[in-house]
Amino acid sequence: MSMTESGTEPDLRASDERTQEFVAEWRNASYNCFSSGHKFCREVCPVMQVTRNESWTPTAFHANVVAMERGDLEVADIAADYVNCTQCGACELRCPNTLFTGDFYRFRTRTVDVVKAVRALAVETGIHQPQWQTWNERTDERTHEPVLGAVEVSQEHVRDWAADLDLPIGGESILFVDCEAAFYRTSVPRAVAQILQAAGYEFGLMAEQWCCGGPAAEMGYVDQARRFAEHNLADWRAAGAKRVLVLDPHDYITFTEDYPKYFGADFDIEVVLVVELLAEFIRDGVLTPSIPVERTITYHDPCRLNKRKGIWKEPREILRAIPGLTFHDVDRVTQWSYCSGGGGGLPIEKPELTAAISADRVARAAALEVDTLVSACPWSERPLREAGAAQSIDVVDIHELLAESLGITVGGSRGS
Amino acid sequence: MTLTTERVDSVVEALRGVLRDDQILTSKTDRWNRARVPAPFPVHRWAERLPDLAVLPETTEDVAAVVRIANELLVPVVPRDGGTGLTDGAVPLRGGIVVDVKRMNAIHEIDVLNRTCTVGTGINMLKLNEELAKHGLIYPDDPASYPCSLVGGRIGTSGWSLIGARYGHTRDLVLSFDHVLPTGEVLHVGDGIGHKITKSSSGYQLKHLFMGHQGTLGIATRATLKLFPKPEAELSPFWAFDNYDDAYACAGDLARAGVATFAGAVLFDEAKVAYLRRDDEAYIPQPADVRALVCAVMYGYEDEVRPAGRRLLRIARSHGGRYLGDEISEGDWAARHDRYATPLHGRTKAGQVVPMSWHCEDAAINFTDLPAVSREWHEIVAALRRQSDVFDDWGMFAYTSSDNGTDWLTEIDVGIWEQQLDDHAWALWVQAKRDLAAVSLKYHGSISACHGSCREGEVDLVPQELGRGFDVMLDLKRTLDPRNIMNPGKYHLDRAYS
Numbered sequence: 001m002s003m004t005e006s007g008t009e010p011d012l013r014a015s016d017e018r019t020q021e022f023v024a025e026w027r028n029a030s031y032n033c034f035s036s037g038h039k040f041c042r043e044v045c046p047v048m049q050v051t052r053n054e055s056w057t058p059t060a061f062h063a064n065v066v067a068m069e070r071g072d073l074e075v076a077d078i079a080a081d082y083v084n085c086t087q088c089g090a091c092e093l094r095c096p097n098t099l100f101t102g103d104f105y106r107f108r109t110r111t112v113d114v115v116k117a118v119r120a121l122a123v124e125t126g127i128h129q130p131q132w133q134t135w136n137e138r139t140d141e142r143t144h145e146p147v148l149g150a151v152e153v154s155q156e157h158v159r160d161w162a163a164d165l166d167l168p169i170g171g172e173s174i175l176f177v178d179c180e181a182a183f184y185r186t187s188v189p190r191a192v193a194q195i196l197q198a199a200g201y202e203f204g205l206m207a208e209q210w211c212c213g214g215p216a217a218e219m220g221y222v223d224q225a226r227r228f229a230e231h232n233l234a235d236w237r238a239a240g241a242k243r244v245l246v247l248d249p250h251d252y253i254t255f256t257e258d259y260p261k262y263f264g265a266d267f268d269i270e271v272v273l274v275v276e277l278l279a280e281f282i283r284d285g286v287l288t289p290s291i292p293v294e295r296t297i298t299y300h301d302p303c304r305l306n307k308r309k310g311i312w313k314e315p316r317e318i319l320r321a322i323p324g325l326t327f328h329d330v331d332r333v334t335q336w337s338y339c340s341g342g343g344g345g346l347p348i349e350k351p352e353l354t355a356a357i358s359a360d361r362v363a364r365a366a367a368l369e370v371d372t373l374v375s376a377c378p379w380s381e382r383p384l385r386e387a388g389a390a391q392s393i394d395v396v397d398i399h400e401l402l403a404e405s406l407g408i409t410v411g412g413s414r415g416s
Numbered sequence: 417m418t419l420t421t422e423r424v425d426s427v428v429e430a431l432r433g434v435l436r437d438d439q440i441l442t443s444k445t446d447r448w449n450r451a452r453v454p455a456p457f458p459v460h461r462w463a464e465r466l467p468d469l470a471v472l473p474e475t476t477e478d479v480a481a482v483v484r485i486a487n488e489l490l491v492p493v494v495p496r497d498g499g500t501g502l503t504d505g506a507v508p509l510r511g512g513i514v515v516d517v518k519r520m521n522a523i524h525e526i527d528v529l530n531r532t533c534t535v536g537t538g539i540n541m542l543k544l545n546e547e548l549a550k551h552g553l554i555y556p557d558d559p560a561s562y563p564c565s566l567v568g569g570r571i572g573t574s575g576w577s578l579i580g581a582r583y584g585h586t587r588d589l590v591l592s593f594d595h596v597l598p599t600g601e602v603l604h605v606g607d608g609i610g611h612k613i614t615k616s617s618s619g620y621q622l623k624h625l626f627m628g629h630q631g632t633l634g635i636a637t638r639a640t641l642k643l644f645p646k647p648e649a650e651l652s653p654f655w656a657f658d659n660y661d662d663a664y665a666c667a668g669d670l671a672r673a674g675v676a677t678f679a680g681a682v683l684f685d686e687a688k689v690a691y692l693r694r695d696d697e698a699y700i701p702q703p704a705d706v707r708a709l710v711c712a713v714m715y716g717y718e719d720e721v722r723p724a725g726r727r728l729l730r731i732a733r734s735h736g737g738r739y740l741g742d743e744i745s746e747g748d749w750a751a752r753h754d755r756y757a758t759p760l761h762g763r764t765k766a767g768q769v770v771p772m773s774w775h776c777e778d779a780a781i782n783f784t785d786l787p788a789v790s791r792e793w794h795e796i797v798a799a800l801r802r803q804s805d806v807f808d809d810w811g812m813f814a815y816t817s818s819d820n821g822t823d824w825l826t827e828i829d830v831g832i833w834e835q836q837l838d839d840h841a842w843a844l845w846v847q848a849k850r851d852l853a854a855v856s857l858k859y860h861g862s863i864s865a866c867h868g869s870c871r872e873g874e875v876d877l878v879p880q881e882l883g884r885g886f887d888v889m890l891d892l893k894r895t896l897d898p899r900n901i902m903n904p905g906k907y908h909l910d911r912a913y914s
Contacts, residue, residue, distance in 0.1 A: 035773035035834045037454030039564040043540050052518040060449040077444045
């Protein structure tokens with residue numbers, strides 16, 4: 001690149017070598033946002049919608065990096081602000097920079113990655129958010145996230161949800177069940193497992209399943225995330241697995257984005273999203289939901305499916321195949337500004353913001369005069385259910401609903 | 417930063433008497449992220465524009481209480497709404513308290529029968545229209561920053577709307593508002609008694625005085641807005657021309673046609689089309705003989721818009737315009753309308769692609785002067801580019817401001833390589849802004865139709881533009897803000913106190 005007659009190389013004045021490395025990696029991504037300054041992202045951001053605080057916007061998250069490059073801000077100045085993000089990806093979609101070049105070059109503004117990188121830098125620098133630190137320490141001890149609070153989670157109980165389902169261990173296809181579903185909303189994995197059984201699909205469970213590591217990576221505990229990933233991959237390999245079935249959108253992000261970064265070309269495991277597989281089964285006539293489910297519903301597009309992965313058709317295919325439902329759909333683009341508030345570690349550090357975001361989401365459902373809000377993400381279902389109780393709106397997982405229409409008695413717990 | 421730590425502590429202590437702690441922001445990031453607007457500025461001078469603290473009021477009373485404290489303690493106050501303006505209205509020049517109104521975003525009332533709504537000024541128009549759509553209504557204030565700018569900022573800047581030829585601009589659409597004066601007193605201002613009255617002959621017409629002042633006369637907190645039926649149909653034909661002159665003549669005839677559903681026309685000059693062809697990935701390539709473009713947009717009921725469209729298509733055809741088809745027309749209007757049409761790069765004179773951000777300078781120019789102003793503006797930017805590769809000419813647009821084609825928002829888009837914007841390049845840019853403004857005045861145009869004129873450079877010519885009117889501005893400023901606490905340093909208003 002040629003330089004102007006008046007220009008000089010940027011003066012990298014960041015205070016330490018690690019911060020200099022960080023800004024060297026992220027300065028251009030952040031500068032794209034900083035220099036444009038459009039802020040189209042602001043009103044779709046779920047945190048911004050409930051806080052109206054410009055310090056906690058995607059624009060600020062990028063601008064801080066530019067200020068760090070100048071030596072004007074340090075990671076200690078900014079770390080706590082980066083808690084205020086669910087990593088839903090709405091800002092990236094609404095960014096004019098994404099839209100314009102995205103149409104042709106698939107360029108996407110990288111706000112989620114910047115947030116993760118700042119959180120990682122903070123942890124590496126010894127700056128911890130108290131609840132995240134405790135959460136990840138306990139996850140490390142227990143190999144699972146402490147989703148039951150005082151009730152301890154452990155390896156001995158990770159398959160309790162499947163106690164009566166006679167599921168094998170190992171095999172070519174492994175069903176991975178995230179911590180929230182395995183210990184808290186056990187009705188979801190029970191529904192998934194029984195639907196797969198009804199479809200005649202062979203699958204097994206892991207010999208020793210650990211947390212996917214994704215939440216640790218989202219909160220900045222990258223070494224721990226990597227260790228967990230290595231364990232899980234080793235378990236899959238030992239079982240002879242060729243593919244992993246995923247029922248949780250957060251796991252889907254972890255396995256399709258984080259694991260390939262960790263393992264490169266060595267990561268040869270096919271990752272299958274269950275909701276896509278089930279839509280295919282219905283399309284092909286392998287499954288035919290036939291028992292009417294008399295509910296008036298709307299569908300909550302999980303952020304990691306709709307905004308991060310562009311997956312929105314298949315859940316609607318499933319819902320439209322279930323007889324008896326009255327479905328008041330809200331299009332996926334409108335839902336860019338919807339969120340449960342359950343992602344990115346927000347409910348661990350700032351549960352009051354998660355509750356406010358969920359309340360907003362449920363209020364939008366209530367305006368449609370539905371009795372049920374259907375989601376496809378176990379992590380969204382707890383905060384939405386808590387908010388829904390106040391509005392007399394039931395929150396149901398799409399797999400639970402499909403199982404019911406297939407005549408399956410699901411069992412398990414929908415949380416309490 | 418203008419205040420000592422001790423002074424900041426005492427201001428915070430006083431604010432704690434009227435606000436909760438979570439409404440008072442003093443951290444570094446809170447301050448750094450309320451120092452900027454999208455207009456380019458040398459990154460190395462960012463720290464010059466920091467506020468000392470920010471507050472997040474939730475009511476008119478909160479704002480009034482903060483302003484009273486600031487007035488008493490002689491601390492500058494800078495109103496901040498969306499922070500999307502291009503003339504630095506929301507940028508603190510002397511530190512002080514940024515009053516960030518984003519939490520005042522409630523919809524207080526939708527009056528379907530009288531066709532008004534009353535809102536907090538921290539609400540965004542897109543978000544407001546999501547709610548109004550449930551009633552089949554729209555608030556048609558539609559700037560390029562529609563997804564992110566806020567009603568209060570539109571009042572403070574007296575904004576311009578892309579579809580203003582059909583529905584009017586912010587000054588026409590805001591009927592009245594509550595306004596906190598620099599002394600902390602609260603004023604309700606509109607036509608006569610204000611509220612939901614669209615036309616009054618009672619008293620001075622004060623509403624316009626409290627719009628477009630760039631935060632120098634106070635803070636609007638709650639506004640009553642004029643509503644319309646949500647349009648049933650939108651038609652946005654694009655036409656291609658092989659030369660600028662025919663496109664220019666066509667755009668004029670379209671605007672003068674007097675079609676009731678006509679909401680606006682846009683003229684792309686030859687430099688704009690060349691730039692889009694060169695560097696805009698979203699531009700759908702057209703044959704090389706396409707050198708200028710015109711688009712028009714109509715809003716209304718389908719049985720109004722269809723015959724209106726046929727009339728405009730006839731006019732365009734008579735000027736040799738080639739209709740580009742439905743797909744390009746709808747897509748390109750959506751692109752111009754819903755997004756900022758800005759690639760993230762331009763080129764050096766040698767043709768090297770470099771990261772650049774978009775900036776534009778605008779003016780209000782009569783139709784007959786558009787070609788001359790365009791020519792002289794391109795010459796100014798060409799001279800700038802000869803001196804520095806930091807700048808790239810991205811061509812010009814002209815947009816209708818009125819419903820009869822009298823004057824046009826004339827805009828030259830300049831790519832700026834902000835990472836390389838050092839003091840020398842900045843000085844070149846500021847001088848170029850003065851030169852652009854001087855051309856506008858030479859042709860009896862106004863320095864800005866849209867963005868405002870209080871930024872370094874063009875602001876120097878505002879006294880010349882307003883003449884005796886500028887002295888009236890100084891008198892009013894001194895009367896309403898006797899201690900010069902409201903957004904000081906803007907518009908050369910310090911002269912009121914010298």
